[in-house]
Amino acid sequence: MINLHSLIGFITLAFLLQACNAGPETPRPIAQTPQATSSPQPMNENITSKDREYIGLLQKLSQRNPEQEAQQAVARGERSILGYYAGRGGLKLPGLTQEQQAVQKCTLKTLDGLGDVIYGDNHLKYRVALRQFAGRYNSAMLSACL
Numbered sequence: 009m010i011n012l013h014s015l016i017g018f019i020t021l022a023f024l025l026q027a028c029n030a031g032p033e034t035p036r037p038i039a040q041t042p043q044a045t046s047s048p049q050p051m052n053e054n055i056t057s058k059d060r061e062y063i064g065l066l067q068k069l070s071q072r073n074p075e076q077e078a079q080q081a082v083a084r085g086e087r088s089i090l091g092y093y094a095g096r097g098g099l100k101l102p103g104l105t106q107e108q109q110a111v112q113k114c115t116l117k118t119l120d121g122l123g124d125v126i127y128g129d130n131h132l133k134y135r136v137a138l139r140q141f142a143g144r145y146n147s148a149m150l151s152a153c154l
Contacts (some may be wrong), residue, residue, distance in 0.1 A: 056127070056128065058127040058128065058131065059127065059128045059129075059130045059131070062121075062127065062128070062130040062131040062133070062134045063130045065121070065134050066130060066133055066134045066137055069134065069137050069138060069141060070137065072141065074141050074142075074144040074145035074148060075144060075145070075148040077145060078145050078146075078148035078149040078152075079148065081149070082149070082152045087113075087114040087115065087149065087152050087153055088114050088115045088116065088117045088149070089101055089104070089112060089114045089115070089116055089117070089146050089149060089153060090102070090117050090118075090119055090141075090142035090145050090146055091116050091117070091118055091119065091142070092118055092119040092122040092139075092142070093118065093122075094122070095123075095124050099116075101116075101146060102139050102140075102142040102143035102146055103142065103143030103144065103145070103146035103147040103150075104146050104147075104150065108150060108154075111154060112150065112153040112154060113153055113154070114149065114152070114153035119138055119142060121134060121135060121138060122135055122138065122139070
């Protein structure tokens with residue numbers, strides 16, 4: 009026969025499982041049905057302040073020349089590599105192989121705007137452009153860092 013402790017344990021477990029399943033039902037989101045509009049809204053009305061900020065940063069970045077900036081920095085005696093922290097991925101140094109990262113002797117400048125939150129399409133475009141800029145800058149700076 010079943011001993012009393014096993015029976016009490018089984019009943020307690022059954023009650024606990026039932027209690028977990030007996031919680032309030034969570035409502036599921038209901039997709040809105042598309043409604044026809046008389047005229048589309050201009051895109052500028054939907055742009056957030058964060059989006060505007062990254063549009064401006066992307067425009068400024070596109071006007072810069074990473075190779076020229078690296079050459080100018082070396083001429084001033086500044087030797088630095090651009091990098092960013094990618095959360096659990098750790099430090100990233102675009103444009104450098106693992107071997108080059110291990111032997112380079114330059115200081116590190118970390119880039120802002122590459123955290124784990126993406127604020128919209130323009131922020132994403134800025135992030136991609138910034139990583140490409142850093143890769144080109146680091147490649148141009150590499151000879152001064154080895």
